[in-house]
Amino acid sequence: MKVTVMGTGHVGLVTSVMFASIGHEVVGTDIDVEKIDLLRRGIPPFFEPGLEEGMARESASGRLSFTADAAEALRGTDVVFICVGTPARASGDANLLAMEQSARVVAKHAPDDTVLVEKSTVPAGTADRVRTTLEREGAGRRFHVASNPEFLREGSALEDALKPDRIVVGVESPRSLEVLRRLYAPLLDDGVELIVTDIPTAELAKHASNAFLSLKISFANAMARICERAGADVTAVADVMGADPRIGRAFLNAGLGYGGYCFPKDVAALRRLSERLGYPFPLLAEVERVNDEAVEAVAAKVEDALWNMESKRIAVLGLAFKPGTDDVRFSPSIALARRLLDSGAQVVGYDPHAGASAKEELPELELANDVYEAATEAHAIVVATDWEEFRELDLPRLRELMTYPLVVDGRNLLDSDEMAEAGFWYYPTGRPAVEPAAGAPVPSLEAAPSAPVEQRPAER
Ligand code: UGA
Secondary structure, three states: OEEEEEOOOHHHHHHHHHHHHOOOEEEEEOOOHHHHHHHHOOOOOOOOOOHHHHHHHHHHOOOEEEEOOHHHHHOOOOEEEEOOOOOEOOOOOEOOHHHHHHHHHHHHHOOOOEEEEEOOOOOOOHHHHHHHHHHHHOOOOOEEEEEOOOOOOOOOHHHHHHOOOEEEEEOOOHHHHHHHHHHHHHHHHOOOEEEEEOHHHHHHHHHHHHHHHHHHHHHHHHHHHHHHHHOOOHHHHHHHHHOOOOOOOOOOOOOOOOOOOOHHHHHHHHHHHHHHOOOOOHHHHHHHHHHHHHHHHHHHHHHHHHOOOOOOEEEEEOOOOOOOOOOOOOOHHHHHHHHHHHOOOEEEEEOOOOHHHHHHHOOOOEEOOOHHHHHOOOOEEEEOOOOHHHHHOOHHHHHHHOOOOEEEEOOOOOOHHHHHHOOOEEEOOOOOOEOOOOOOOOOOOOOOOOOOHHHOOOOO
16 A cells, blocks of 8 residues: 655654555655654654664665655655644643644645554544545545554664554444455464544544553552551562453653653543543552652752762763653753753753753753763662663762762662672662661761751661
């Protein structure tokens, strides 16, 4: 089939490569001419495992191409996927301007009987507005609107797109269902479940999924605050909860909280949608509050231990909103670095992939080339993103390089006993703090950092 993908961001580009890999002829288009220029040269504008190779393979096969000319991209198309951004407005509402503009371009240039599929995450009811735009501006041509929300995760996006847990299609015409079934036939033949719904259900199901995952994370973070006060271990609490298949262990990891381009905006958008529909959903406001508090809780531990932040040097390990990506949009690590800078500290960051984008986002941030450079003369290290390489730190070397051996673990990545043995004050999240073990290298400190009030070291 001939597929047009409008919007070549994370979702659009991955969707384009996925459809080309399963045999369709795909043209990606974007209003960002520079981005299209990069893509035509085979360069993805962001880091995503396997994407560059996939682009090269599918461009060579002739099934994948890019153009900034939307009219050309839409010529002779069977189906158009709208993958444009739907960022949050200040109110929390999704900004749907790019959706409207895309619908108008489709109305103007796409052939009769085209199926327009919303893949961007949009509030329930958006398809009605898209349909009205197509009817008003489509010069009498017939269009079919459908919803096909995307569940891919950054960092494993291509794999998620090729092996999804489920494919959800919201349809209102037999033609849309037939086209979507044919498009996804290779994945359906591999046994992927197809869930067919009406359009508002598909739109809402995506928001519900992201909001529920965010709720799980905030639940774990609220439990972390309680565990710190009760002397319990939130990781073990999550293990116990997660052993019940009705709950599940995934997304119960306490820490700095969720970030990225999806969860924060989708929770806010669902909260606003529910208000506009006359059913305010304050649970979602609480999810947001607990998430914001997660960054503050880590910053407070650093401040509590080091007293005045002026003249203190803090190393933030991990700047991306999660491992496996260079994306720093709404990254809790960046929020933390900003918060520490605001308190007067010197902040040096290190990330295996996201250094450059972090520097763009937060120019005051000093960047280090590796963990050890970041740790040099630092009064504290904060583990902010759970990159695997941070599990394998040379602790004696770190201990040697730092001014104060204080590590605040915002992702519960390190082992408490190993940290104590290596001579660190170690403050994980929602677990008992530890102090240097007897016999550990004697710290050459002017003053030992004090444990956060709520998280005094457990009796050893
Ligand atoms: C998320 C969803 O997982 C995808 O299913 C969805 O398609 C996507 O949003 C989207 O709407 O496009 P993504 O934003 O790539 O995917 O990131 P996640 O892997 O879900 O992580 C989100 C955030 O939650 C990260 O900051 C991560 O560090 C944090 N997190 C995750 C926790 O703090 N604790 C956990 O237990 C799990």
